Amino acid sequence: MKLKFTALAAAAVVSAAAPAMADLVFPSLSYRTGPYAAGGIPFADGYADYFTLLNERDGGIGGEMAKVIECETGYNTEKGVECYESTKGEGSLIYQPLSTGITYQLIPKVTADGIALHTMGYGRTSAKNGKVFSNVFNYPANYWDGASVAINHLLDLNDGDINGKKVALVYHNSAYGKEPIRTLEELSAKHGFELTTLAVDHPGQEQKSQWLQIRREKPDYVLMWGWGVMNQVAIQEAANIRFPMENFIGVWWSGGEHDVIPAGDGANGYKAVTFHNVGSDFPVFDDVQKYVVDAGKAAGNGDQIGTAVYNRGFYAAMLAAEAARNAQEIAGKSDITAADMLKGMESLEITEERMAELGMPNFGPSFTVTCENHGGPGLGAIQQWDAAAQEWSLISDFAPSDTEIIDALVMEDSMAFAKENNIEERCN
């Protein structure tokens, strides 16, 4: 009797621990609490709502229901790793941790476990080199692309000549914030602009010194690599010193509604680089309203649709779903594994026709992923804030970054990583 009970208990434990094979599992390492929740919540909502839409409207992906397992990281690297370890056995196909710190910890883990890591617009930039980073993807754009797209915008504003212009970079004093410095130094040497860097310590609540320096030195343009409260304070301080907002450009992580709204009218004209479109004027959002929000199945209130970071989470989910669809085609079966997913990501092709079919015309750039190039073409656009209308609008098309400089930097950094870790190049 005792043996029978033990066997039953063991069977119950095994069945509880076993992955739900009928579902395609997409873990969401989210942060709805802590100092960065304002960005984490809309991203997680957008990510979850897209998969809910596919389940409710289409019956999943290729006949398989999508399952989102959410795990709260609080933007804490240790918790992020715990989340990874506790969810990877669930049949997880892809991780998108929305944190550069967590990304760095997960790179060796996903490589050992054979799972894909997609760090869209963050993480380790040189992971673009698929010859070295087999399991890490950062399409369609990375930090260095962001820096280059911002400088390209300044070139456009100055008829291609920014020689002698003064550009200041206000950055979060962390690995993330320091990412664009090397690229900007290279671009400074190429185009002849004078670069000043101004570090802001976490969390960034007090920035008076940095903005007094900007007021004294009067740079022509200010770029910002911020996150969390640093963004709101920087935009408020820029408004306080009356820095011309149209000359203030943030990276995409400094380009959310929650970053500009607290500064009120003072934020009018502020710009940010983006790798996806803004607003809710896309047919797919009608379906989200009908199948997700009105059905009471939205991850949040349903009032974040069309906001910059919600759209980013939605776009991340769409790219993951498209890679899964591609993987199903390659594998010839619907219940794909993590290994199949990697193949699907490595041959992903996003075309304008496909985006239109999905109800997301021009939502993001067209691009192709290959074994060698896990980062796509590095296309970015510029969005600008209209304080009266309380909305962002794209003021440029998606345009390429300076691949001449960035590809060389990617190669240098990734090869150094390969040497340190005895990684043999693949894709040969």
Added chain:
Amino acid sequence: MPEQLLWAAEAMMNGLMAGVLYALVALGFVLIFKASGVFNYAQGVMALFAALTLVGIMDGQVPFAHLINAVFGTEIHHFGWHVPAILAIFLTGVVMVGLAIFIERFVLRHLVNQPDIILFMATIGLAYFMEGVGDLMWGSEIKTLDVGLPQGISETIDEATYNWFGYGFFIDRLDIVATIIAALLVASLTIFSQYSKQGRALRAVADDHQAALSVGISLRFIWVLVWSIAGFVALVAGMMWGAKSGVQFSLSLIALKALPVLMLGGFTSIPGAIVGGLIIGVGEKLFEFSIGPLVGGATENWFAYVLALVFLVFRPQGLFGEKIIERV
């Protein structure tokens, strides 16, 4: 006047203003430490909680709306009214008094005569509890706080300094208002603790719990009183900092700015919190201005602690702290 000197003077002026804001946070710590010997780890979270409650009341937000909607399947978020700032500040004050009663009833009452470290640990728990309850009550998205505080450059100072020196100083109008409010707050607290019956009782409790109890002072009342005052100070600090950055979780981290101020000024002195705040504010701004560019910037956070440690070498009890001599 040489340009560098003018810029240093501008940095110093802004340091003084920043120092007042740091002192506002430090004041809450001092009040509770003075009255009960407890280092209140939750003071920063109290500022966040107070600011969240203020915005929530002003916007007519339904508290615990997400929870109510999830449990009952309703769709309620707002009452549909907007409460004027003054009334909302008053109502938030009432909520903070309610919080003080709650803390006394459910936390402190059960820990009378326990070692200080136990009370300190209890405030750590309280901080996490309030963080969670604040999120649950009002949501964790960033909220804009508009209680009519002015922001942006002070034209008067800009023009006056330009006429005198040929360079207009930048002083934020919000910082000027914060300075005036902090001065009024300190004056009121000093008068209260020196001249009112409750203030004297408060000081008696601070000196010796047992002796104060023996002469009929109600420890419970004093604790409710002092936590209520600290709650009000947290509300003022939350309003000032929240106006700069919006009301969000990071407000709770302003406590980090108060620690070096307390180390420097002493944990038991209200004037110490003010003077300590000013020294830290001016010191960190001048250091960042003069040395920051040579070492890559972002020196303010760590330099504040270095400055406090330097002072501690010479006065371990802080500038205004009580010197305790224990003989064996």
